[in-house]
Amino acid sequence: MxxxxxxxxxxxxxxxxxxxxxxxxxxxSLHLTRADYEDRVQAAWTAQxxxxxxxxxxxxxxxxxxxxxxxxxxxxxxxxxxxxxxxxCAVRAFEKHGIALTVRQLxxxxxxxxxxxxxxxxxARFNLAKGINAPECGHPRYNKLWWTIGPQFSAEVYGLMAPxxxxxxxxxxxxxxxxxxxxxxxxxxVFVAGMVSLGFIEKDPRQIVKKAxxxxxxxxxxxxxxxxxxxxxxxxxxxxEICDMVEDRWHIEYPATNNAVPNxxxxxxxxxxxxGDFLKTVNIVYHAADFTDADCNAANxxxxxxxxxxxxxxxxNLVEPLxxxxxxxEMGRVKLTPPVDEKISDLARRTAVLxxxxxxxxxxxxxxxxxxxxxxxxxxxxxxxxALGDLMAFWNADWKLERxxxxxxxxxxxxxxxxxxxxxxxxxxxxxxxxxxxxxxxDVKLGEKATLSFSAGAEGGRAWExxxxxxxxxxxxxxxxxxxxxxxxxxxEDVNIDLSKFGKQQVQLRLYQRALLADKIPGNAYWRQxxxxxxxx
Numbered sequence: 001m002x003x004x005x006x007x008x009x010x011x012x013x014x015x016x017x018x019x020x021x022x023x024x025x026x027x028x029s030l031h032l033t034r035a036d037y038e039d040r041v042q043a044a045w046t047a048q049x050x051x052x053x054x055x056x057x058x059x060x061x062x063x064x065x066x067x068x069x070x071x072x073x074x075x076x077x078x079x080x081x082x083x084x085x086x087x088x089c090a091v092r093a094f095e096k097h098g099i100a101l102t103v104r105q106l107x108x109x110x111x112x113x114x115x116x117x118x119x120x121x122x123x124a125r126f127n128l129a130k131g132i133n134a135p136e137c138g139h140p141r142y143n144k145l146w147w148t149i150g151p152q153f154s155a156e157v158y159g160l161m162a163p164x165x166x167x168x169x170x171x172x173x174x175x176x177x178x179x180x181x182x183x184x185x186x187x188x189x190v191f192v193a194g195m196v197s198l199g200f201i202e203k204d205p206r207q208i209v210k211k212a213x214x215x216x217x218x219x220x221x222x223x224x225x226x227x228x229x230x231x232x233x234x235x236x237x238x239x240x241e242i243c244d245m246v247e248d249r250w251h252i253e254y255p256a257t258n259n260a261v262p263n264x265x266x267x268x269x270x271x272x273x274x275x276g277d278f279l280k281t282v283n284i285v286y287h288a289a290d291f292t293d294a295d296c297n298a299a300n301x302x303x304x305x306x307x308x309x310x311x312x313x314x315x316x317n318l319v320e321p322l323x324x325x326x327x328x329x330e331m332g333r334v335k336l337t338p339p340v341d342e343k344i345s346d347l348a349r350r351t352a353v354l355x356x357x358x359x360x361x362x363x364x365x366x367x368x369x370x371x372x373x374x375x376x377x378x379x380x381x382x383x384x385x386x387a388l389g390d391l392m393a394f395w396n397a398d399w400k401l402e403r404x405x406x407x408x409x410x411x412x413x414x415x416x417x418x419x420x421x422x423x424x425x426x427x428x429x430x431x432x433x434x435x436x437x438x439x440x441x442x443d444v445k446l447g448e449k450a451t452l453s454f455s456a457g458a459e460g461g462r463a464w465e466x467x468x469x470x471x472x473x474x475x476x477x478x479x480x481x482x483x484x485x486x487x488x489x490x491x492x493e494d495v496n497i498d499l500s501k502f503g504k505q506q507v508q509l510r511l512y513q514r515a516l517l518a519d520k521i522p523g524n525a526y527w528r529q530x531x532x533x534x535x536x537x
Contacts, residue, residue: 060411112337225262
């Protein structure tokens, strides 16, 4: 069990002492005028909005096969979307608490502004309402969608506030993304924030992708995916060949359309092959694959291009219809508190003011209109890993969970029931591989009169097959069947198994969830109160 790697984070501040730690690499300087910095920040805000609005038509749908260079409908202002709303609220939190903002304080800002309309962010909102504060509200113990895209699409702001300082941006992204994600989810935030920061100092998008990838530990699935992309690209593979690999290899592992890992790979491919051009980059993303989070991916990539080139790189027909405004009263079915009516230019100016504070705190200088930044070479962060089997540390540490799958729940497609999570005192499982199924395993020497008891549940309209083995002997088999029950209901079966015939023996106990059923729709398995009672004379 990798306790150090997945322990719930603390509310330690991202203060000056932490941020100003010097790195063992020679410092180089980036010189900007205040006007140039603000222009590139405003370009990033505008670019992610524009790319997202163009990409809505492909979000969780089939990919584009035509060139896209305009909005699919008329806009009088930018609407509010989660791709930028959570960043707007992060700016408010920094303004309120200063650059030593903690993730718990960010969580309080989320409650104040009603953040969390979909995905892991919605789960964070539910948790915050229950009194589960950040960072716990984003942790796998409480947030079933911790591995999805929420942290990734709301991380550009950390790179904007740390221009040319990718390690500062990555540290902000890692800590603060725990409000709505963890491990792979937070890795996506680190990658995006690092790329935006590097966009201020790098002229080649390929170098930006390579250097930002190094911020993530090599043991992370996210980093492994990026390394595969880079290796294939350097070997001469095409953008489409690489996107096909990402989908075939990584989207199978993370089936939800709003996953972080394969969607992050599409962002990387768009930037690698987009040649620094706004429209070419986002069109690679729109074209990459069917049923992805295309709008979020395009927004991430577009923000990087924008900080590289400034406002001039965004086509005027995408800028002018927004009228420099973001206006909305709700997002999804959530009422925004307060309603939003802001100028994009004002948001950019406020972001740049905060960025100036980070620059000075990290040994940069601002004199009048001149800004001097001590830039950084990327340094790999410590690993932040969480395997689905690690959930057992919070449910029943005597047993091992094997072959569980992430499933598809939480994506943009309905009727996807497969998922593995903790739901209070209930373990919910779905198999990564439907042929071999999920198994709960325990090796134990039994007492003379041992019994195994637990409750097994199925959700309305679904079923699964339960098998229990003691060594090679199957001791129980039953269909856990709720197929005739209304959706939303749950059927429970109490299971009690006498193991006395195995008394005083070393035994391996195995509890299987089988999902290959002849005439039923398979669903999640629900497990609770798993107890092995040892009784001896």
